[in-house]
Amino acid sequence: MPKHPDPARRSERSRQAILDAARELVSEVGYAKVSIEAIAARAGVGKQTIYRWWRSKGAVIFDAFLALSEADEGGMALPDTGDIEADLKTVMRATVAEFADPAFEGPIRALTTEIINDPGLAAQYRERLAAPVDEVKKARLRSAQQAGQLAADLDLGVALELLYAPLFQRWIYRSGPLTPDYADTLVDLFLKATRP
Amino acid sequence: MPKHPDPARRSERSRQAILDAARELVSEVGYAKVSIEAIAARAGVGKQTIYRWWRSKGAVIFDAFLALSEADEGGMALPDTGDIEADLKTVMRATVAEFADPAFEGPIRALTTEIINDPGLAAQYRERLAAPVDEVKKARLRSAQQAGQLAADLDLGVALELLYAPLFQRWIYRSGPLTPDYADTLVDLFLKATRP
Amino acid sequence: MPKHPDPARRSERSRQAILDAARELVSEVGYAKVSIEAIAARAGVGKQTIYRWWRSKGAVIFDAFLALSEADEGGMALPDTGDIEADLKTVMRATVAEFADPAFEGPIRALTTEIINDPGLAAQYRERLAAPVDEVKKARLRSAQQAGQLAADLDLGVALELLYAPLFQRWIYRSGPLTPDYADTLVDLFLKATRP
Amino acid sequence: MPKHPDPARRSERSRQAILDAARELVSEVGYAKVSIEAIAARAGVGKQTIYRWWRSKGAVIFDAFLALSEADEGGMALPDTGDIEADLKTVMRATVAEFADPAFEGPIRALTTEIINDPGLAAQYRERLAAPVDEVKKARLRSAQQAGQLAADLDLGVALELLYAPLFQRWIYRSGPLTPDYADTLVDLFLKATRP
DNA sequence: CAGTAAGCGAGACGGTACGTCCTGTCTTAGT
DNA sequence: ACTAAGACAGGACGTACCGTCTCGCTTACTG
Numbered sequence: 001m002p003k004h005p006d007p008a009r010r011s012e013r014s015r016q017a018i019l020d021a022a023r024e025l026v027s028e029v030g031y032a033k034v035s036i037e038a039i040a041a042r043a044g045v046g047k048q049t050i051y052r053w054w055r056s057k058g059a060v061i062f063d064a065f066l067a068l069s070e071a072d073e074g075g076m077a078l079p080d081t082g083d084i085e086a087d088l089k090t091v092m093r094a095t096v097a098e099f100a101d102p103a104f105e106g107p108i109r110a111l112t113t114e115i116i117n118d119p120g121l122a123a124q125y126r127e128r129l130a131a132p133v134d135e136v137k138k139a140r141l142r143s144a145q146q147a148g149q150l151a152a153d154l155d156l157g158v159a160l161e162l163l164y165a166p167l168f169q170r171w172i173y174r175s176g177p178l179t180p181d182y183a184d185t186l187v188d189l190f191l192k193a194t195r196p
Numbered sequence: 197m198p199k200h201p202d203p204a205r206r207s208e209r210s211r212q213a214i215l216d217a218a219r220e221l222v223s224e225v226g227y228a229k230v231s232i233e234a235i236a237a238r239a240g241v242g243k244q245t246i247y248r249w250w251r252s253k254g255a256v257i258f259d260a261f262l263a264l265s266e267a268d269e270g271g272m273a274l275p276d277t278g279d280i281e282a283d284l285k286t287v288m289r290a291t292v293a294e295f296a297d298p299a300f301e302g303p304i305r306a307l308t309t310e311i312i313n314d315p316g317l318a319a320q321y322r323e324r325l326a327a328p329v330d331e332v333k334k335a336r337l338r339s340a341q342q343a344g345q346l347a348a349d350l351d352l353g354v355a356l357e358l359l360y361a362p363l364f365q366r367w368i369y370r371s372g373p374l375t376p377d378y379a380d381t382l383v384d385l386f387l388k389a390t391r392p
Numbered sequence: 393m394p395k396h397p398d399p400a401r402r403s404e405r406s407r408q409a410i411l412d413a414a415r416e417l418v419s420e421v422g423y424a425k426v427s428i429e430a431i432a433a434r435a436g437v438g439k440q441t442i443y444r445w446w447r448s449k450g451a452v453i454f455d456a457f458l459a460l461s462e463a464d465e466g467g468m469a470l471p472d473t474g475d476i477e478a479d480l481k482t483v484m485r486a487t488v489a490e491f492a493d494p495a496f497e498g499p500i501r502a503l504t505t506e507i508i509n510d511p512g513l514a515a516q517y518r519e520r521l522a523a524p525v526d527e528v529k530k531a532r533l534r535s536a537q538q539a540g541q542l543a544a545d546l547d548l549g550v551a552l553e554l555l556y557a558p559l560f561q562r563w564i565y566r567s568g569p570l571t572p573d574y575a576d577t578l579v580d581l582f583l584k585a586t587r588p
Numbered sequence: 589m590p591k592h593p594d595p596a597r598r599s600e601r602s603r604q605a606i607l608d609a610a611r612e613l614v615s616e617v618g619y620a621k622v623s624i625e626a627i628a629a630r631a632g633v634g635k636q637t638i639y640r641w642w643r644s645k646g647a648v649i650f651d652a653f654l655a656l657s658e659a660d661e662g663g664m665a666l667p668d669t670g671d672i673e674a675d676l677k678t679v680m681r682a683t684v685a686e687f688a689d690p691a692f693e694g695p696i697r698a699l700t701t702e703i704i705n706d707p708g709l710a711a712q713y714r715e716r717l718a719a720p721v722d723e724v725k726k727a728r729l730r731s732a733q734q735a736g737q738l739a740a741d742l743d744l745g746v747a748l749e750l751l752y753a754p755l756f757q758r759w760i761y762r763s764g765p766l767t768p769d770y771a772d773t774l775v776d777l778f779l780k781a782t783r784p
Numbered sequence: 785c786a787g788t789a790a791g792c793g794a795g796a797c798g799g800t801a802c803g804t805c806c807t808g809t810c811t812t813a814g815t
Numbered sequence: 816a817c818t819a820a821g822a823c824a825g826g827a828c829g830t831a832c833c834g835t836c837t838c839g840c841t842t843a844c845t846g
Contacts, residue, residue: 009796009838032313035827046798051829113309115369117228122370130369155381157372158362162385165361166354173311173326174318176353185351189358193389205817231806242819247808401790401843424705427832438793443834505701507761509620514762522761547773549764550754554777557753558746565703565718566710568745577743581750585781597812597822623801634824639803 017043022064031110058114084144092183100178163190213239218260227306254310280340288379296374409435414456423502450506476536484575492570605631610652619698646702672732680771688766
């Protein structure tokens with residue numbers, strides 16, 4: 001049985017220093033070149049303190065960004081003008097812009113890399129990062145559904161996949177440009193596929 | 197000026213030994229734990245010989261799997277019974293099964309990891325692995341298009357994304373089961389989105 | 393002012409457990425590989441309890457063996473048949489045998505290592521371990537002196553050095569065999585050097 | 589079978605840098621506080637290069653001092669005025685002074701520590717450091733023997749032990765002062781024990 | 785006879801060093 | 816010229832301990 005340290009004795013100051021250092025280092029040198037040694041040194045912390053509480057470099061960095069995103073969780077909401085097409089295009093154009101933003105690239109590619117190879121991290125990602133965001137998106141779709149703009153029997157989970165996955169895949173493989181036009185195209189196809 | 201080695205003098209025997217060793221090691225210990233040293237040792241080759249011809253571990257392993265897949269490139273074709281729905285469901289169910297196959301997992305996740313972080317590898321992937329396969333798929337869609345089963349103005353590249361990306365995303369994030377039903381659902385949505 | 397803990401409150405049970413654990417560990421893994429952490433763990437004791445009462449690993453282990461040897465201090469006496477040559481040969485042969493005993497080796501080499509590098513430990517060694525034993529030996533020599541078998545002006549401390557140091561040095565450097573013959577040779581030389 | 593690296597490929601420049609760094613560090617911070625990491629850093633050498641050629645810190649430092657002492661091996665000779673008592677007193681007083689010299693202490697205590705616990709090192713010490721020196725001393729004794737000043741059947745190895753070991757033991761245990769008088773006393777006892 | 789201060793087991797902490805592994809470069813011999 | 820072999824400087828790995836530092840708990844003295 002793996003022994004877990006007692007969380008009650010955990011030093012909050014060290015935890016914060018580690019997460020901060022991890023974030024800084026990732027943005028300075030890139031995910032791949034971050035080492036646990038460097039995080040420990042930057043945080044002014046013994047390496048053991050990292051190994052005591054995280055299983056891997058990926059887990060630390062994941063936590064670092066998780067903590068970041070959980071901070072600004074509150075004020076998330078999608079526009080709801082009643083016009084589902086207009087609203088989705090607004091949102092998808094914003095998403096496309098976000099994916100095209102170079103500052104966004106590094107950490108997210110790194111994160112995705114880790115998630116691909118670590119099922120545990122994937123589960124955490126889904127539950128703590130993706131799920132809350134998806135829930136907000138589903139709320140907007142549900143509203144449209146009740147307004148009769150989307151098929152009543154539409155599975156909203158699958159719907160989100162249909163809408164977002166093409167964009168995601170194109171971003172991963174860099175297999176095409178991420179433009180507002182592309183966002184519109186995806187919304188058009190999505191609406192055609194999901195209308196009553 | 198970087199000196200490029202003379203490809204004419206390249207030892208074919210060493211090249212093969214390296215690619216074989218790379219393939220074996222990936223399946224034995226997993227992508228992350230494969231090292232260039234280990235490949236060299238297994239192949240009975242000097243490390244320099246690897247560094248001379250490849251830029252990174254990722255490039256070697258990519259080449260190793262590329263060579264493998266280029267071997268059986270010839271006989272690829274999709275069913276064309278005239279019934280686009282049936283044909284797509286057949287293909288998508290097969291694809292779903294392939295993604296769910298554990299033997300398929302390791303190497304592909306590793307490959308995807310590399311592709312995410314290396315634009316050069318991504319380009320190679322698209323051109324040498326994805327493009328030929330996509331062409332075959334597009335041929336089937338074009339046939340349906342000409343039969344009036346799909347919208348005439350449909351962009352086939354986008355179409356492929358719409359069809360396959362949801363599956364791909366679900367596989368990456370392990371965010372849902374990969375079942376025949378799911379394949380059917382995707383085909384249904386796809387056909388609804390793309391019909392004339 | 394360095395604060396000294398109050399010896400009155402010292403837990404005898406912990407003290408014993410620590411000394412026992414130290415002894416066990418030394419004989420199990422050898423002096424060099426014993427750590428204070430291991431002693432504490434084995435003794436079921438907090439590390440601080442060791443640091444509170446001892447200055448170093450060496451001090452603990454020294455104490456452990458000291459306690460051991462002080463236990464059987466009583467019944468020590470050298471043979472006195474009146475024949476100093478025979479008596480010394482008996483004793484020296486026994487000493488040679490003791491040094492050649494593998495079970496004796498490990499701890500004593502370890503102890504000597506510590507003593508060489510720690511003057512404080514050396515002093516303790518001389519006063520608490522060597523002195524009592526030397527006193528017994530000197531008593532026998534004094535008896536011989538009074539019987540006119542040894543020079544009246546012989547310094548008994550130097551005499552003991554002359555008798556035992558060659559053996560000790562040979563043992564340290566492993567520079568020659570430790571045999572009964574060797575013991576006899578040393579006694580012969582000693583007696584020649586010290587007779588009236 | 590332990591694999592030994594090929595000595596032919598060994599870098600002489602690295603070897604020298606390591607031995608120099610080892611010597612410097614020992615005299616700067618003392619044997620116990622020297623680490624292999626520090627030697628490597630000071631020498632501008634990878635740790636692996638040290639581990640490749642030496643088994644332990646002790647072995648490196650031993651080699652460092654060995655190399656040093658082998659440098660000035662040539663001009664060693666003991667005085668031979670024909671008066672063995674005067675000559676030995678000269679030599680022993682010098683030896684006593686050497687042992688009492690604080691600059692001499694550190695490294696030699698450290699060396700002795702290592703030798704005690706490592707039979708391999710002890711063998712090297714005897715063969716490469718002690719033996720040549722002992723040979724010179726034996727030569728002087730042999731000369732006295734031939735002049736009829738020492739017993740003809742005296743074993744010169746044992747003789748050296750008788751002469752030097754008491755001093756050595758007193759130095760190790762710090763069990764008495766190292767003075768010229770003490771040197772004289774030892775010579776007197778030695779000559780009494782070994783005269784014809 | 786409570787109150788309090790010590791010693792105690794436990795173990796997290798900032799650190800240092802360990803010995804191993806691998807990287808990418810360089811050198812030597814052998815085709 | 817290219818190769819197999821492998822030494823090299825460098826640096827990160829994950830582990831083991833160091834000696835210090837809280838934590839609550841128990842125990843024994845004291846007011």
